[in-house]
Structure formats: C-alpha cells, structure tokens
Amino acid sequence: MPDSIIWVEDEFKILEEGKAMLEKEGFAVRGFQSFEEAKDSLAEGSADIVILDWMLPGISGLDACKWIVNTFGTPVIMVTARSDEFDKVLALEIGADDYMPKPFGMRELTARIRTVLRRSRKAPVEAGPSPVLSLRELTIDTEKHEVRLRGELVPLTATEYKLLLAMASCPGRVFTRSQLVESSMGEAYFGYERTLDSHIRNLRKKIEADPNNHEYILTVYAVGYKFGGSGL
The missing domain is CATH 3.40.50.2300 (Response regulator)
Incomplete structure (x- = not known):
C-alpha cells in the first residue's frame, strides 16, 4: 500500500x-x-x-x-x-x-x-536481552515503543524516542551531536545540530523534574550529551 x-x-x-x-x-x-x-x-x-x-x-x-x-x-x-x-x-x-x-x-x-x-x-537501537530499560523512575519498553515516567506514559515524537533510547542504552557514554543526529534523524541531517538541540530541549521538558538540574540528559560542554548515571 x-x-x-x-x-x-x-x-x-x-x-x-x-x-x-x-x-x-x-x-x-x-x-x-x-x-x-x-x-x-x-x-x-x-x-x-x-x-x-x-x-x-x-x-x-x-x-x-x-x-x-x-x-x-x-x-x-x-x-x-x-x-x-x-x-x-x-x-x-x-x-x-x-x-x-x-x-x-x-x-x-x-x-x-x-x-x-x-x-x-527505523528499528530502535538494540537494548540487550531485556525489552524494557529501567532507569530510576524512567522505563523504556523497546517492544511497545513506550516511555513511562513514574508509571505515567510520556508522549514522545519518533525523533525524541530515538534520541532517548540511543543515550539510555549506553548510560554514561558521551555522544557527539553528529552521532545523535545520525542515530535519530539520519545522514541527510548532518549539519542540523541546532535542530538536534531543539529536540533535546523538548525531550527534557517531558522527562526532567527540574529544568535547572537535569537528572537524565546531561550536557557535555563542547562535545554533546550523555545519559546520567547507570540507574539500571
């Protein structure tokens, strides 16, 4: 069709x-x-x-x-x-x-x-043997493509979901903006780092309890972002 x-x-x-x-x-x-x-x-x-x-x-x-x-x-x-x-x-x-x-x-x-x-x-990033990632109060179900915060469903766009899953699958790993653009938006979007930053801001609004003290998505100055802590 x-x-x-x-x-x-x-x-x-x-x-x-x-x-x-x-x-x-x-x-x-x-x-x-x-x-x-x-x-x-x-x-x-x-x-x-x-x-x-x-x-x-x-x-x-x-x-x-x-x-x-x-x-x-x-x-x-x-x-x-x-x-x-x-x-x-x-x-x-x-x-x-x-x-x-x-x-x-x-x-x-x-x-x-x-x-x-x-x-x-695009198929989600492989998350290991378990289809569900549990990260403190955040859970990501990779089979249902669902994200929940304290049990409540978080409505994410496809791009936001891919960004979160890419980082949460490797807690503590630093991702450059280019790596995150490629994993979430594809090679056609190289050079759209400011677009990426907009998606990150939107994602933070949905999952971070304190907008001034980020718990999950941390900025690594002059490099990119990482998922904070192991939390698994």
Missing part, C-alpha cells in the same frame, strides 16, 4: 498542485483546507505523515501540530511563509519532525517526506 499523507493547507492552489505531484510520486494524499475538516481523517489513524500549514483558519498550526503529536504520535512536517529561525525552533520544540519555509520545491518536499518516514520506522 502507498504511504498515506494528510495535507492541511488553506491555499487551494498549493494544495491541489502539491497533492497531484505527490500522487505522481506514489503517495496517497488527502487534502483539506482547514484543520476542522481534517480532524475526522486524522482520528482514523490511517495517515503515515501529516503536512501542516502554520497559518490555518480557526486554529494555530502550532496548536494543531501539538494536538496531532500528543494524540496520535503521527510525524508532522510544518510548512509556512514565515522564515524566521525562531519559528523553526518553535515548531520543532512543540513536536514537529521537520519544517519547510514557503516557497519550496516539490522535489525537496518529497525527499523530506521520505526521510521523516524512514526515520519514524
């Missing part, structure tokens, strides 16, 4: 032309001009990825992205006419898997869609 895309875009011309070109690339695309129109299709859980415009009628694209990620965990690529770097960082921090400023080429969009899909389906 072809990969399924839901594209939410209020500009009809962009939506129709983009939908037609992605369908030529072999994708199954459903297009909607408002988030309200797309919600029933999103609730079906049949989309492999969502392309989401920043400026939508009735709701902020950021709020829509947060709802999709927290409710379904579906990968999201945000597109927008806004080109400020702060906007890109903000989109990544609330859970978007990628970000594209308008105008964009369809070849690049197609490549980014395939990259995000590969990343979301």
Whole structure:
C-alpha cells in the first residue's frame, strides 16, 4: 500500500498542485483546507505523515501540530511563509519532525517526506536481552515503543524516542551531536545540530523534574550529551 499523507493547507492552489505531484510520486494524499475538516481523517489513524500549514483558519498550526503529536504520535512536517529561525525552533520544540519555509520545491518536499518516514520506522537501537530499560523512575519498553515516567506514559515524537533510547542504552557514554543526529534523524541531517538541540530541549521538558538540574540528559560542554548515571 502507498504511504498515506494528510495535507492541511488553506491555499487551494498549493494544495491541489502539491497533492497531484505527490500522487505522481506514489503517495496517497488527502487534502483539506482547514484543520476542522481534517480532524475526522486524522482520528482514523490511517495517515503515515501529516503536512501542516502554520497559518490555518480557526486554529494555530502550532496548536494543531501539538494536538496531532500528543494524540496520535503521527510525524508532522510544518510548512509556512514565515522564515524566521525562531519559528523553526518553535515548531520543532512543540513536536514537529521537520519544517519547510514557503516557497519550496516539490522535489525537496518529497525527499523530506521520505526521510521523516524512514526515520519514524527505523528499528530502535538494540537494548540487550531485556525489552524494557529501567532507569530510576524512567522505563523504556523497546517492544511497545513506550516511555513511562513514574508509571505515567510520556508522549514522545519518533525523533525524541530515538534520541532517548540511543543515550539510555549506553548510560554514561558521551555522544557527539553528529552521532545523535545520525542515530535519530539520519545522514541527510548532518549539519542540523541546532535542530538536534531543539529536540533535546523538548525531550527534557517531558522527562526532567527540574529544568535547572537535569537528572537524565546531561550536557557535555563542547562535545554533546550523555545519559546520567547507570540507574539500571
């Protein structure tokens, strides 16, 4: 079956032309001009990825992205006419898997869609004989792809999950930013260290009790990050 895309875009011309070109690339695309129109299709859980415009009628694209990620965990690529770097960082921090400023080429969009899909389906890092890692109050179930903190399910994006699993599988080991980019986002994202830092910040917000005293994800100055302590 072809990969399924839901594209939410209020500009009809962009939506129709983009939908037609992605369908030529072999994708199954459903297009909607408002988030309200797309919600029933999103609730079906049949989309492999969502392309989401920043400026939508009735709701902020950021709020829509947060709802999709927290409710379904579906990968999201945000597109927008806004080109400020702060906007890109903000989109990544609330859970978007990628970000594209308008105008964009369809070849690049197609490549980014395939990259995000590969990343979301990539097999997790081997965690040893036990499918569950227990790290103080944090548990990672590598079979269910679930993370729990003090027994409560933590909603993570695919990228956040891969980052956490890579570091938690080797407590105390220092990972460079390049190593973490490769393990969580793939070789196509070399040079996107600032993007990585945004995902790390977002991950910390979800698992660290004290934002000023990190227990799990520690920064190693001028090198990268490590998972603090053994905890096993």
